[in-house]
Amino acid sequence: MNTIWLNVGEASADIYGSLLIRELLSKDPRLNIIGMGGPSMREAGLKAIIKAEDLSVMGLTEVVGALPKILGFLKKIKRELERQRPKVLVLFDAPDFNFRLAKMAKKLGIPVIYYIAPQVWAWRKNRIKFLKRFVDRILCIFPFEQSFFAQHGIKTVYIGHPLLQVMDLKKLNQITPDPNKIVILPGSRVKEIKALLPVFADSCQILKQKKPELTFSIVKAPHINMDLLRTYWPKSLPVTIHPPKERHRVIAQSCLALAASGTVTLECALLKVPTIAAYKLSWLSYLVGRLLVDVPFISMPNLILNQKIFPEYIQDQANPDKIAAKALSWQEDDTQRQKIRSGLTKIQQILGQNQATQVAARAVMEYV
Known part of the structure; x- marks a missing residue:
């Protein structure tokens, strides 16, 4: 059985994750899709190791307060990645959390795709080096993202914004x-x-x-x-x-x-x-x-x-x-x-x- 790990930490990305799950299962209903996601992704077929809503924090001081819980989640995810060895890890936004998963995947030889990439063009541009080293491909939702990442030698695909599929x-x-x-x-x-x-x-x-x-x-x-x-x-x-x-x-x-x-x-x-x-x-x-x-x-x-x-x-x-x-x-x-x-x-x-x-x-x- 082919396993794919999806990891979402935001409510908006949960909707995009659910669309992706449905599309993937339409291509191959036998896929085993696991990871961290919200209610929409679980309804679409995600076998949730962790619920995304349990990681709803923001800002530096807020993250510090939730650190014990976050460390517990990371430990649990590492065990599951080692045990289930997914074919690919798909990360959605939440870089402070997901970057740690990218590192884990690299050590285990699991390819990493970033969907809804961190906004390194806006702040913390030093993260470019991390993405270049630990991420195999970035799926860009804004046109200006693709040219930015390409300038830094990162493999990208421009897909457009999934919000247009959510809204009639x-x-x-x-x-x-x-x-x-x-x-x-x-x-x-x-x-x-x-x-x-x-x-x-x-x-x-x-x-x-x-x-x-x-x-x-x-x-x-x-x-x-x-x-x-x-x-x-x-x-x-x-x-x-x-x-x-x-x-x-x-x-x-x-x-x-x-x-x-x-x-x-x-x-x-x-x-x-x-x-x-x-x-x-x-x-x-x-x-x-x-x-x-x-x-x-x-x-x-x-x-x-x-x-x-x-x-x-x-x-x-x-x-x-x-x-x-x-x-x-x-x-x-x-x-x-x-x-x-x-x-x-x-x-x-x-x-x-x-x-x-x-x-x-x-x-x-x-x-x-």
Whole structure:
């Protein structure tokens, strides 16, 4: 039996992993697909050695607190790699964890493919040497990634972005946004929600005072507890909380979004929803990040277009008054919103055709 190990540590990558599993099993139903993944991957057929949601940490200080658990996971994975000897190891993002697996695989003679590569073009460029030594092939989801890695002599395949296969853009783009509906997307990690949801809630209270007709929706991320969201949202402010499967529909129905910087900002961009992006870390993580980050923006739509089409509020700039003021200016000026929507039309063209998963599966099967 041919075994493939997939390793995912992020909620968004769990969806892409599930698409890849289904595509691989369609090519060979006898494949034994094991590793670390979330609920979508397990539903698609992953035999999970570890659940991805058990590794939901962010930032330097947060990782330090979870270190004993992380070390336990790594020890368990090493035992399984030695025992099961997969034909190939496919890593998704999460470099601080997955780089250790790449090292293990190299020692065991197991080829390594990186799908959703670490953003070394943005920060910690010294990691290029590691990728060149321990990774056999990188599957690039952004066009500029391929040229960057190729310049450093790393074998790459450009596959396009799998998000285009997750979203039914033709159907979603037919939805007419409600001019009074604002969607809140506070992140997929507990730490993100604790840091950002109170800020977004206070912003919405300011907006509600100015414009009572506004309504608010929160989209719950997979494996996030509903009680957690309600804890950080005031009882006096009405809100509708939607399950993860309704995410794209709810975003498309909204006139604007308040979002944690991450994959969801790209989803908003593809749906042409004006979005205010925010992010907060512990101060130590933020100070370290400032020394290492080498890009002008934190939101992927801004990086793809090389312009600040979505405003970004980081650390102390992510405060209710500033976010509410920007949202209010958009609410009162439809011309601004239309200008943003027009600017976002280029993103789908840049991200390529809806073939990412098929191309990725072919690359993986070469090693099987």
